[in-house]
Amino acid sequence: MAHRFANDLICPVCFEIFKDPVLLSCSHSFCKKCLDSWWADKVVCTCPVCNQNPSGVPASNLVLKNLCEAFSGELSVSEDTSAGSEALCNLHSEKLRLYCLDHQQPVCVVCRESKAHFNHSFKPIDECADDYRDSLRTSLKPLQQNLDLLNQVNTDWNLILKHIDIQAQDTENMITKEFHKLQHFLQQEQEKRIAAVKEEAEQKRFMMKERIEALSKEIESLSDVVRATEEQLRATDISLLKKYPATTKRVQNQCLQQEPKLSFGVLVDKAKHLGNLAYKVWNKMKNMVTYTPVILDPNTAEPHLVIGADLRTVLYRTTETALVKNPERFDRFITVLGSDGFTSGKHSWEVEVRHDVNWAVGVVKATSRRKGETLTDFWEIWFEDNKYRAFAPSHTDRVLTLRQHIQIIRVTLDWDRGKLIFSDPLTNTTIYTFSHRFTEALLPFINTDTVLTNSLI
Numbered sequence: 419m420a421h422r423f424a425n426d427l428i429c430p431v432c433f434e435i436f437k438d439p440v441l442l443s444c445s446h447s448f449c450k451k452c453l454d455s456w457w458a459d460k461v462v463c464t465c466p467v468c469n470q471n472p473s474g475v476p477a478s479n480l481v482l483k484n485l486c487e488a489f490s491g492e493l494s495v496s497e498d499t500s501a502g503s504e505a506l507c508n509l510h511s512e513k514l515r516l517y518c519l520d521h522q523q524p525v526c527v528v529c530r531e532s533k534a535h536f537n538h539s540f541k542p543i544d545e546c547a548d549d550y551r552d553s554l555r556t557s558l559k560p561l562q563q564n565l566d567l568l569n570q571v572n573t574d575w576n577l578i579l580k581h582i583d584i585q586a587q588d589t590e591n592m593i594t595k596e597f598h599k600l601q602h603f604l605q606q607e608q609e610k611r612i613a614a615v616k617e618e619a620e621q622k623r624f625m626m627k628e629r630i631e632a633l634s635k636e637i638e639s640l641s642d643v644v645r646a647t648e649e650q651l652r653a654t655d656i657s658l659l660k661k662y663p664a665t666t667k668r669v670q671n672q673c674l675q676q677e678p679k680l681s682f683g684v685l686v687d688k689a690k691h692l693g694n695l696a697y698k699v700w701n702k703m704k705n706m707v708t709y710t711p712v713i714l715d716p717n718t719a720e721p722h723l724v725i726g727a728d729l730r731t732v733l734y735r736t737t738e739t740a741l742v743k744n745p746e747r748f749d750r751f752i753t754v755l756g757s758d759g760f761t762s763g764k765h766s767w768e769v770e771v772r773h774d775v776n777w778a779v780g781v782v783k784a785t786s787r788r789k790g791e792t793l794t795d796f797w798e799i800w801f802e803d804n805k806y807r808a809f810a811p812s813h814t815d816r817v818l819t820l821r822q823h824i825q826i827i828r829v830t831l832d833w834d835r836g837k838l839i840f841s842d843p844l845t846n847t848t849i850y851t852f853s854h855r856f857t858e859a860l861l862p863f864i865n866t867d868t869v870l871t872n873s874l875i
Contacts, residue, residue, distance in 0.1 A: 427486050430467050431456055433534035434521070436486045440476035444468050447479050517546040574743045581742045592727065603706060607699055611691060619686050626684060633678055643672045712767040712862045715757040718788070720748040722867070729757075734866050750791040752867045759784045759859035766830045767862060768843060776802050778809075778865035779827055781838060783858045796863070797852045799827060799840045808840075808850040818850060831860065 427435050431452035438450040446467045448456070453476060457463045464471055505514045505524065512526035520538040529535055541549075650658055650665045714732060716725040721738035725731070732754050741747065748754075760781075769779050780798030787794060793811075799818075800807040806818040827849070830839040838852040 427482075427489055428534075435490060436479075436482055439479040439482045439486065441479040441482070442470075442472040442476055443474060444470045444472055447482055448476075450476070450478075515543055516540045517543055519546075578742045578744060599706075600703070603703060604699070607702065611695075615686065615691050618691075622684060622686060629678070629680070640672060643668055710767070711765065712756040713758070714754050714864070715746075716754070717744060718746050718748060719754040720750070720752045722752055723754050725754060732864050732866065746788065748788045750789070751793045751865070753782075753793065753863050753865045755782070756862035759861045760831055760833050761859045762833050764830070764832045764834075766828060768826050768828045769864060770826050771801070771824060776867055778863075779829060779840075780863060781829070781831060781860040782863050784861050785858060797838050797854065798863075798865070799849060800865075806849070808852070810852060810854075813854070814852065816850070820849065821845075824849070829862065833860065 429436050429439070429449045429452055430446070431448055434449075436447065436449055439447045440450045440453060441447050442465050444465050444467075446465050448466065453466075456466050462471065506512065507514055507526035507529060510526050510528040512528050514524040514526055516525050516527065516530055517523070518525045518529070518535055518538050518540055521535070524543060525535060525540070530538075530540055647665055647669055650661055653661070710730050713729045714725050716729065719725050719732070719741075721741045722735055724733045724735055724739065726733070734752065743749070746755075771777050771779070778798045778800040780796055782793065782796035786796065795811070797810040797814075798808075800809050801824070806820055806824070808814055808816045808818055822845075824842055826843055828841045828843045830841065831837075832839070833856050836853055836855045838854070840849040840851070841847060842849060
């Protein structure tokens with residue numbers, strides 16, 4: 419029954435279950451795609467089965483479409499339930515032992531002899547399955563490799579995400595620490611200056627009190643004489659005449675005082691305390707801060723290098739630090755870059771190397787590749803095995819003869835003139851000068867692989 423029912427659902431053109439069936443006026447149905455293909459090279463469009471000329475446009479056979487979809491659903495359920503046992507052909511109920519390479523589907527031996535598979539190629543199911551498995555494994559391998567790569571990238575990116583939080587918190591703490599220093603300095607400076615105002619005010623206040631006290635005594639003495647004399651003037655004639663000599667003597671003995679005068683500087687010197695106050699404090703603050711023309715970028719440091727909190731010192735460690743794999747970081751070349759590049763002008767900085775036995779100092783193009791052990795497009799003075807070298811790939815490799823070891827090396831870049839000068843500031847001598855026409859941004863760099871510190875000064 420199922421076999422006959424299945425035959426009713428097969429397209430006469432492709433011999434497969436109908437897909438989007440359409441119905442002709444002659445009552446024959448076909449897959450829409452099969453009918454279009456059949457009519458594509460025909461002058462007269464006739465029915466592929468009865469050769470009649472259909473009238474009108476082929477109509478969609480919705481009833482047949484629903485039956486085919488329902489039957490296909492039952493087939494998939496049947497295939498799922500019989501996955502653990504040998505599958506049977508839905509048309510002939512025979513075991514599926516062959517695979518049709520033309521239709522790319524499992525078939526039974528009856529199907530092989532049927533008209534639907536006439537002149538087709540077949541292979542045993544197990545052989546074909548093994549071939550397809552090998553093909554899938556081959557196709558799957560690059561996908562698995564790509565998946566592993568993407569998973570590793572996802573892991574690295576999540577580590578970067580966490581590192582961003584750590585960096586942000588660390589940077590905030592450092593900013594807070596620096597501002598605490600500045601705030602402490604300003605607080606101390608404020609207290610000192612307020613104390614100076616108070617001290618001066620106290621001195622001026624004490625001086626004025628002394629002068630006012632002396633003036634009060636003079637006023638009191640003069641007031642007594644004036645009051646006694648005025649009393650005599652109001653006395654009787656006899657009393658006035660009797661006391662006149664003594665009164666006259668008291669008046670004459672009272673010296674007339676000139677108007678008291680104050681000298682300059684009795685008031686608080688506001689101009690001294692407030693004049694250019696902010697500038698004076700800022701100028702004094704400069705003594706507690708330092709300026710470094712080159713700041714190291716910790717995001718570029720190779721994992722063996724540790725950058726100081728002030729971003730001016732670099733230390734090599736024999737074990738790698740667990741750092742995120744960001745694009746700008748060196749992964750093999752033991753180097754750290756300066757944070758700012760130079761594209762014009764003249765720039766100078768110094769590096770303290772006197773405690774190191776293996777180092778390189780110079781500049782590198784900002785676009786130079788940072789992954790791998792080979793660095794390109796750089797100019798440097800290099801010290802190793804007690805020898806100094808001036809080195810630039812494909813340009814310069816010269817052993818230098820110096821009278822004494824370098825303790826501090828000064829790097830002077832004149833980008834516009836194409837000059838890179840290395841010198842010893844302690845002896846004021848030039849070590850080596852590179853001449854090159856620079857066309858890109860240049861970044862300072864330090865390279866070291868010994869467990870001692872190099873410092874920018």
